[in-house]
Amino acid sequence: MAEIVGAFGVPHTPVFPWLVKRDGPDSETARLFARLTEHLAAVQPDLIVMFDTDHLNTFFLDNLPVFAVGVTEQFKGPCDEVRDCPIYTIKSLPDFAGHLRRAGVHAGFDLALVQDFPVDHSVAVPLHFMTPTMHIPVVPVFISGHISPLPTARRCFELGRLLRRAVVSWPRPLRVAVLGSGSFSLEVFGPRIAPGRSDGVPDPQWVTRILALLDHADVETLVASASEEQMLKAGNVGGELLNWIAMLGAFDACKPNFLAPQMQNGHAYAAWRLS
Amino acid sequence: MSVLAVNRLCRELLRDHEFRAAMRSDPASALGRYELTAQERGALLAGDVATLYRLGVNAFLMGYLARFEVCGLNLETYNSRIRSAADDVATADGH
Numbered sequence: 001m002a003e004i005v006g007a008f009g010v011p012h013t014p015v016f017p018w019l020v021k022r023d024g025p026d027s028e029t030a031r032l033f034a035r036l037t038e039h040l041a042a043v044q045p046d047l048i049v050m051f052d053t054d055h056l057n058t059f060f061l062d063n064l065p066v067f068a069v070g071v072t073e074q075f076k077g078p079c080d081e082v083r084d085c086p087i088y089t090i091k092s093l094p095d096f097a098g099h100l101r102r103a104g105v106h107a108g109f110d111l112a113l114v115q116d117f118p119v120d121h122s123v124a125v126p127l128h129f130m131t132p133t134m135h136i137p138v139v140p141v142f143i144s145g146h147i148s149p150l151p152t153a154r155r156c157f158e159l160g161r162l163l164r165r166a167v168v169s170w171p172r173p174l175r176v177a178v179l180g181s182g183s184f185s186l187e188v189f190g191p192r193i194a195p196g197r198s199d200g201v202p203d204p205q206w207v208t209r210i211l212a213l214l215d216h217a218d219v220e221t222l223v224a225s226a227s228e229e230q231m232l233k234a235g236n237v238g239g240e241l242l243n244w245i246a247m248l249g250a251f252d253a254c255k256p257n258f259l260a261p262q263m264q265n266g267h268a269y270a271a272w273r274l275s
Numbered sequence: 276m277s278v279l280a281v282n283r284l285c286r287e288l289l290r291d292h293e294f295r296a297a298m299r300s301d302p303a304s305a306l307g308r309y310e311l312t313a314q315e316r317g318a319l320l321a322g323d324v325a326t327l328y329r330l331g332v333n334a335f336l337m338g339y340l341a342r343f344e345v346c347g348l349n350l351e352t353y354n355s356r357i358r359s360a361a362d363d364v365a366t367a368d369g370h
Contacts, residue, residue, distance in 0.1 A: 055335060057289075061282055080289060146335065189338030189353070191328065191361040198338060198350060236334055 002167045002174035004251055006043035008036055009214075009244045009270035010126040011262065012181050014078075017085040017128055028262070032269045033129035035258055039271035040130055045177035047093055048131070048138045049100075049163060049250075050123060051156075051243040052181045053145035055080070057120035065112035066151050067159065069104070070119075070140040071097040077119035085121070085128050093137040096170060100139065103166040109159060114142070122181050122240075136177075143246060145182065145231075145239030153226035156242040157219070160249020167250075175275070180247030182240020184210050185266035190236040201266035203234035210241070211261055211268060219245075219253040235266065244270075278331045280309050281319065285336035288343050298345040322346040324353055325360040 013029075020030045057080050059065065074091045104111040123140055141163070143156060160178070167176050185203040187193050194200040201207070213222040223245060231238040251274055258271040284306070287294050297305035302320055311319070318326040324337050334357065340346055341353035348356075 056282075056286060056333065060286065061279055061333070147333075188335055189341070189357065190334035191325075191357050191359075191364055193354060193358065195358070196351070196354060198341070198354070 002170035002172065002176065003275065004164060004167055004178060005045055005175045005275035006040065006177045007247050007251055007272040007274065008040060008177065008179045009247060009268060010036065010179055010181050011183060011265060011267040011269065012122040012125040013265060014082050014121040014125060016125055018083040021084045032260055032262070036269055036271055037130045039258060039273055040177060043177060043273055043275055044175055045136055046175045047096060048136050048177050048179055050138055050140050050179040050181060051246040052122050052140055052142055053240050053243055054142055055120050055122060055146065058114070058117045058142065064144060064147060065142065066144045067109060068112035068114045068142040069097050069101045070114050070117060071101060072115050075117055075119055078121045078124035079118035080120045082121045082125065085124060088124060088127065088134050090127065090134050091137045092139055096174070097139045099170060100163060100166045103169065104162050107162055109162055126179065126181055143242050145242045146237055148228065148232065150228045150231065150239045151242065153223045153242060153245050156246040157223050157249040160246040164250045178247045178250045180244040182243045183237055183265065183267040184241050185234035186237045187235035188237050192235065201235070201264070204263060204266065206230065206234045207261065207263060207266050211259065214256060214270060215259055217253040217255050219248045277311050277315055280311055281315050281327060281332045282336050284309050285339050288339040288345065295343050302346050319346055322348040322352060322356070324348070324357050328357060328360045329363050
């Protein structure tokens with residue numbers, strides 16, 4: 001019997017591999033990722049399904065699906081010159097990915113098919129820290145969280161619900177961990193970056209509010225509050241919250257086993273152990 | 276649709292190392308293969324990222340201009356110039 005055994009909210013800041021190499025295992029980022037890695041190992045997943053927003057590397061503005069599923073034996077990344085991060089070959093599980101896509105299309109989710117693709121730092125950086133041996137297959141599900149119009153938070157939550165149904169209807173035993181990748185408030189190379197930096201956190205109050213809603217397992221209020229206006233007010237990559245919301249849709253709301261912010265980055269680390 | 280061409284050439288800076296080198300040494304020639312408006316070409320050569328942003332060029336992709344230090348840009352000049360477009364945030368990034 002297939003089941004969702006854990007859920008994880010992860011950041012994907014591209015300088016983190018370099019910073020952790022420089023600052024060592026006692027640095028804040030290294031310790032936070034180590035906690036997630038412990039929780040991931042504890043739930044013993046056979047498969048990771050990762051909700052992710054590509055940064056115009058897997059896709060581009062000439063051909064930009066709102067939702068897409070990677071259906072392939074393996075894929076490579078990061079493809080965007082991430083310092084001190086190897087280019088990994090990441091194996092996948094195309095039978096399950098195809099099953100998820102079929103379940104989606106039949107349920108009214110028009111999930112695009114992508115079969116020959118690289119991934120960027122948003123997939124590779126969290127895996128670099130959490131599964132550096134890449135022994136767990138990964139199915140990426142792409143959500144267009146940067147380029148307006150964004151899909152609604154309700155729709156992304158329902159995409160998570162769809163994943164749960166697809167897992168339940170999978171005919172063989174499979175322990176699935178769900179990851180949601182991204183920031184809550186972050187501007188990257190846009191006008192709201194901080195002086196002297198390439199990024200900024202335009203809406204720290206929104207980050208604090210999301211943290212409280214996650215801690216209280218109030219996913220309904222989070223979904224209702226995450227309008228496109230609010231997410232883009234929080235930065236030009238603020239729509240990455242949709243990956244967390246899709247992840248939250250894959251299980252019944254409950255308190256996280258682990259939740260820790262990095263306010264200076266406008267993001268957080270979270271783990272829910274469900275088995 | 277030449278804003279798409281500007282977006283595309285920004286990404287080519289990441290992917291095509293010969294183009295990256297050409298943009299660093301002789302950007303006017305390197306831009307020759309792209310069909311751009313005079314305004315886009317002028318703004319690129321001047322490193323005027325605020326104007327490019329107002330024209331609808333994606334900020335994330337423009338970051339490659341600073342990261343790879345082309346058209347007279349580096350993180351410092353990029354930072355001060357893009358922040359001057361802060362009043363135009365609401366209209367940008369949509370398609």
